[in-house]
Amino acid sequence: MPKYVYHYFDIRGRGEPGRMLFAMAGIPFQDERIPQADWPKYKAKTPAGSLPYLEIDGTVLTQSLVIFRHLSRMFGLDGDSLLDKSKVDEITTYLAEMKEAAFKCYLGPQDEESQKTLNAQFVDTVNKSCKRINEVISTNKNSDGWAVGKKLTFADISIFEAFDVVLQGQPNILDKYPRIRSVRRKVETHSVMQKYLSQRKQTAF
Numbered sequence: 001m002p003k004y005v006y007h008y009f010d011i012r013g014r015g016e017p018g019r020m021l022f023a024m025a026g027i028p029f030q031d032e033r034i035p036q037a038d039w040p041k042y043k044a045k046t047p048a049g050s051l052p053y054l055e056i057d058g059t060v061l062t063q064s065l066v067i068f069r070h071l072s073r074m075f076g077l078d079g080d081s082l083l084d085k086s087k088v089d090e091i092t093t094y095l096a097e098m099k100e101a102a103f104k105c106y107l108g109p110q111d112e113e114s115q116k117t118l119n120a121q122f123v124d125t126v127n128k129s130c131k132r133i134n135e136v137i138s139t140n141k142n143s144d145g146w147a148v149g150k151k152l153t154f155a156d157i158s159i160f161e162a163f164d165v166v167l168q169g170q171p172n173i174l175d176k177y178p179r180i181r182s183v184r185r186k187v188e189t190h191s192v193m194q195k196y197l198s199q200r201k202q203t204a205f
């Protein structure tokens with residue numbers, strides 16, 4: 001078993017799906033949480049000047065989606081058939097776009113005019129992403145309720161995680177997308193995920 005060291009801030013943010021993948025697979029890893037206040041002194045020493053990054057027996061991987069896909073493949077959570085793997089990629093790419101749009105709202109310029117534009121872009125991305133993801137889930141017949149194939153994959157983890165913060169601010173956002181809502185419920189009540197979610201470090205976002 002390789003030694004995994006996962007570096008991210010002490011928040012869920014962009015990095016949490018990585019921790020959830022380790023938890024789901026039951027694979028131990030070193031969870032390096034860098035305090036925001038220490039970031040200026042860490043930044044120059046990190047491989048890409050940003051987080052997350054993952055060390056695998058000392059070899060570095062950067063880019064959150066690359067890391068998540070690597071872990072999903074290693075842990076057999078990337079979908080079974082080639083088509084399923086691509087569907088997992090399709091769903092997780094939509095969700096990454098959606099999170100990126102949310103980050104722009106939270107971290108971009110806070111003046112009224114910019115927020116109006118960024119928020120409109122976010123809502124547009126959410127609607128586009130949710131519509132398509134809901135459709136992909138609907139085509140997964142005899143699936144036992146999972147997004148892709150017949151067991152939990154990284155798509156389900158991402159669907160749960162990507163809406164975590166968004167739902168706090170906009171609790172009705174999934175009203176039009178019942179399939180997405182039910183996948184989230186399946187993840188939340190999966191025994192391994194349920195234990196992880198109840199025990200993980202609590203952070204604001």
Ligand SMILES: N[C@@H](CCC(=O)N[C@@H](CS)C(=O)NCC(=O)O)C(=O)O
Pocket residue numbers: 013014015043049050051052062063064065
């Ligand atoms: N495309 C990169 C973006 C990484 C990124 O921007 N990370 C943010 C935290 S979510 C960061 O490190 N910000 C601090 C900085 O750039 O100085 C990825 O997906 O990993």
